[in-house]
Amino acid sequence: MKKSIVISVLGNDSPGLVKSLSKLIVAHQGEWIESRMASLAGKFAGILRVDLPSDQVMDFQAALQNHQQLGLSAIFEESHSNGSAQKTNQFEIELIGQDQPGIVHRISSALAQINASVDELHTEVIEAAMTGENLFKADIKVHIARDVKAAEIRALLEELANELIVDIQLLEAGA
Numbered sequence: 001m002k003k004s005i006v007i008s009v010l011g012n013d014s015p016g017l018v019k020s021l022s023k024l025i026v027a028h029q030g031e032w033i034e035s036r037m038a039s040l041a042g043k044f045a046g047i048l049r050v051d052l053p054s055d056q057v058m059d060f061q062a063a064l065q066n067h068q069q070l071g072l073s074a075i076f077e078e079s080h081s082n083g084s085a086q087k088t089n090q091f092e093i094e095l096i097g098q099d100q101p102g103i104v105h106r107i108s109s110a111l112a113q114i115n116a117s118v119d120e121l122h123t124e125v126i127e128a129a130m131t132g133e134n135l136f137k138a139d140i141k142v143h144i145a146r147d148v149k150a151a152e153i154r155a156l157l158e159e160l161a162n163e164l165i166v167d168i169q170l171l172e173a174g175a
Contacts, residue, residue, distance in 0.1 A: 002051045004033070004079040007064070011072035013044040020070055028060040029053050036120070044072070049079060088117070088143035090173035093157070097166025099125050099136040107138065110160045114153060116142040136166070141173070 009021070018037065025032055030052040037046035052060055064074050095107065104123065111118065120141040128135050144153065154170060161168040 001054045003054050003057050004049060004051050005057060005060075006047065006049050006077045006079050008075040009044070009046045009048070009064075009072040011044055011070065013039045013042055017044055017070065017072075020067075021064075021072075024060070024063055024067060024070070025050050025052075028056040028063065030056065030060060087146045089146055090119070091116075091142050091144060091153070092171040092173055093138070093140040093142065094169040094171070095138040095140070095161075095166055096135055097161075097164060099134040100164070103136050103164065104138075106164060107140070107160065110156055111140075111142060114144055114148050114156060116144045118142055 011017075022032055030050045033049045033051055035046055035048035037044070037048070039045075050060075061074075061076050064070070064072065108118070118140060120139075122139045124137050125134050126137055127133070150170075150172075157168045157170055160166075
């Protein structure tokens with residue numbers, strides 16, 4: 001029997017890190033299912049889901065935590081599928097505007113008002129081409145219950161855009 005494990009890893013970035021991690025998974029008869037990874041400020045950060053034979057899980061966890069060459073801190077959680085998931089629609093939100101303190105908190109608070117579930121959040125501060133000022137850019141993928149009307153979502157985002165003085169686009173995923 002296989003177990004699905006979600007692993008969060010963090011450590012110093014170095015060439016070949018993903019290769020070494022995948023080699024360790026294969027050595028324990030595991031299968032790399034999905035992942036999100038990034039290099040930020042010289043650090044490697046990732047979250048991945050692997051399927052492992054039940055009898056290999058503890059050995060794999062010990063091997064990853066003790067692998068000197070990788071040098072990664074890891075947190076493990078067994079994944080349990082929730083069969084009672086509510087029907088949702090997926091949306092993509094693109095936001096760009098002047099950088100300001102608390103902007104992520106304000107965006108996430110607005111999304112919480114409509115019980116949006118954040119699937120992916122990619123943010124960065126970039127330099128505006130003409131003025132050189134710092135611009136905050138966010139690409140957000142969310143799931144929102146189907147009973148929440150598109151007009152309600154748009155009204156909430158328009159209010160947020162006016163408050164923060166940013167441009168926000170709402171796109172229905174797959175549209």
